[in-house]
Amino acid sequence: MSEQTKDGNNFFYDPAELADIVGKANNQYQKLIEQLMSRQSGMSDPSLSIFSDVSESFQKMAEQIAVNPMVVYEEQMNLWKSQIQLWQNATRQLLGETVDPVIEPARDDRRFTDAEWVENSLFDFIKQSYLLFSRSMFNMVHNVEGLSDHSRQTVDFYARQYINAMSPSNFVATNPEVLRRTIETKGRNLIQGMEQLVEDLKSSRDGLNVSMTDARAFTMGVNVATTPGEVVYQNDLMQLIQYKPSTEKAFKTPLLIVPPWINKYYILDLRPGNSLVKWLVEQGHTVFIISWVNPGPKLRDKSFENYMLEGPLAAIDAIEQATGEKEVNLISYCIGGTLTASTLAYMAANNDKRVKSATYMATLQDFTDPGEIGVFINESSLKGIEKQLDRDGYLDGRAMSFSFNLLRENDLFWSFFINNYLKGERPTAFDLLYWNTDSTNMPAAMHKFYLRNMYLENNLIKPGGISLNGTPIDLTKIETPVYFVSTIQDHIAKWTATYKGAQAHSGPVKFVLAGSGHIAGVVNPPDKKKYGFWTNDTLAETPDAWFAGAEKHEGSWWPNWQDWVTSNQYADPKAMVAAREPGKGKLKVIEAAPGSYAAKKIVDVLKADAAEAVAS
Known part of the structure; x- marks a missing residue:
């Protein structure tokens, strides 16, 4: 017999049903691996990346920590004390006591809005452990002295990417909302999510462009770009x-x-x-x-x-x-x-x-002061971008869109990652996000001039x-x-x-x-x-x-x-x-x-240019 929720939904599946779900998931994972392998085959040169100077910035931070290790020691002690307090609180909760949280999410942090992040003691413990770790990491990065403004900005940006990627909300087993959905749908949400991930990888370039809206809902001149x-x-x-x-x-x-x-x-x-x-x-x-x-x-x-x-x-x-x-x-x-x-x-x-x-x-x-975009622009990364531009003749707008989305990764990447791939839902129709995903390429000569003469110099x-x-x-x-x-x-x-x-x-x-x-x-x-x-x-x-x-x-x-x-x-x-x-x-x-120029998508442009090149 299957165990059931109050609403009658199965927590666990019978063996035959579970085997069927796993088999379908395995087939989708196979397609996903094939997509990843085919995309990696064209990226053998790591210098063709805007991220090529990351290790250099982190190396500089490590050197400064070696000079002043007390920054790490003090932060480790603070984290240790907070973790002990969290364990004590968890024990008191198990004994039926009401305790105040050791740490709470920021008011604008929408990752932990589900009620179980507070009401379920296990998920509350996972959430607070993660928040303590995040705070400790950010404090350590911010308190390291002796870094240039660019190195500090770079380290801060990539540390934030890592920390937010490790959020428990991004994983099936540690997201209560996703777990409920998996039980309710008998795992079909994960199958659907993998199917969507495969499709998104096909339409991505040098990153993962997560679907943000239902693109099928919009037609230029009909419900966007409608002024006569x-x-x-x-x-x-x-x-x-x-x-x-x-x-x-x-x-x-x-x-x-x-x-x-x-x-x-x-x-x-x-x-x-x-x-x-x-x-x-x-x-x-x-x-x-x-x-x-x-x-x-x-x-x-x-x-x-x-x-x-x-x-x-x-x-x-x-x-x-x-x-x-x-x-x-x-x-x-x-x-x-x-x-x-x-x-x-x-x-x-x-x-x-x-x-x-x-x-x-x-x-x-x-x-x-170009803002966080400056993270991607320095002599080392620019040389990589220029090599890529010389090779391809253009900068693919999908790669730029991926980079821009990382400037607000929780809102413009991870929220859609959870919705699309873990919950297995289709994104809703939203005209602004349709525009945001309707990327354009940059000609090589123009973009090289613009990045070097404006952002870098x-x-x-x-x-x-x-x-x-x-x-x-x-x-x-x-x-x-x-x-x-x-x-x-x-x-x-x-x-x-x-x-x-x-x-x-x-x-x-x-x-x-x-x-x-x-x-x-x-x-x-x-x-x-x-x-x-x-x-x-x-x-x-x-x-x-x-x-x-x-x-x-x-x-x-x-x-x-x-x-x-x-x-x-x-x-x-x-x-x-x-x-x-x-x-x-x-x-x-x-x-x-809106005209034929606005109507052209990146894939259409590249197909047309390739066909013209073959014909000539």
Whole structure:
């Protein structure tokens, strides 16, 4: 007979049923091993990895510990005392006493929310033992002296990866929620989880890209990227989309959006309720946006310079043909903002004044403090990345996505690992996560230039530090009025670092700090009344001084931007024109938005390039 729960579910299986489950699991594990072996066969050179300098940083930490071993000794003593207290508490609990926990999870730690982590004495003991070990490890890393900032950041990052990977919530036998699910489904959750893992490995590159959403639930142009528009221009690197107006009159000066080429442009047009693009159209702007190509090996020689010439500069020329207007207002985001700043400096050097105003959203121009992304960027790891780029001709966007997800590993990796592979559940449909997994590649020439000149050597902020199309770039020559908006919780472009870019400009600068993070703080429609933002009319000497004198406002920063762009007449509010329809100017419609460039997935691009290479 099988033992049963109160609800009648079997705790244990009969022998025949158990043998069947194990047999199916064994078949799935075989497929998994085959996938792992086939992926490892192409990675024989460990230098082709962004993780190639990890051992060096840990070696430096070991050397410092050898010099001052008391750091380890003191932490071991503290851990030992805490463990003794935990054992004593466990004994008292078995005797029926109520005891206070020795350690508790952080308030924002969602790994231990299941009631059994508290109510079941065994799982409570496992949880607290793990938390004590975690605290001890983190303290030891943080207290070691004599490490450079980069080495400390690297050791801290990888120690965190190891500690969070060892969480008892990540294992079947020590996760009460997974154990319940296994009993309820008679192990089918594990079979389904392994099937999903095999599929995810097939679609991954240099890491495991865990499925975060049901990709089958989304179709671009249907339930994401839905704002009506037309592609009116294209070249090797981008398609230019012009959106259909929703007002009878429009501002005379058109608006060009320069999004990042990491992932797709439609982060700014996910759905009608949170689309910045749709909102801008409704305010009376003639909106154009660049949709970057998803490049494969054949575009390996496209450089950062090409992205400038064939991106915003080509778009400005095309907009003049479409509307008859020489001048534009620019909005840029993330790496698109870095390119925009470079473009404005290039235009300033060539006395080109076609940009009336520019807006930077979550944009780094001074890379002195690049945040945790800096863990992946140093001379040793960069040489490995450059070797890989030279070999392949591109950086696979799936590998970059995996690295970015490790910056928030518990939220963007392990939570989905548990849900998909241990619980055997399919991820729910979520448009933001669909966009997040819709990665794009990076051309070799562009990415090598960008990583070395921006992240490693921080040359953009140095007058003449880089040259584009034969022109030295100097951000201090930019006199264009600019609006900087950063987000207070951004871990990709830290607001205190973006502030340094604002200080480099010579023209009028308005700096705004929005609530939340890199995406939510930017994509924050006014009707939600979320997060809030800070303003300060004075660009203080330091970020802290600016914040100390800033005023907090409720809701979205979007209306504040609209007031700025109109009150300063960058959008020339008194000079309204009849709303412009795509295709009515000198540029004819090529295809409907979102366009074929945005529709291309990485696997499609690589298959097409491979087929073309064979044919030639």
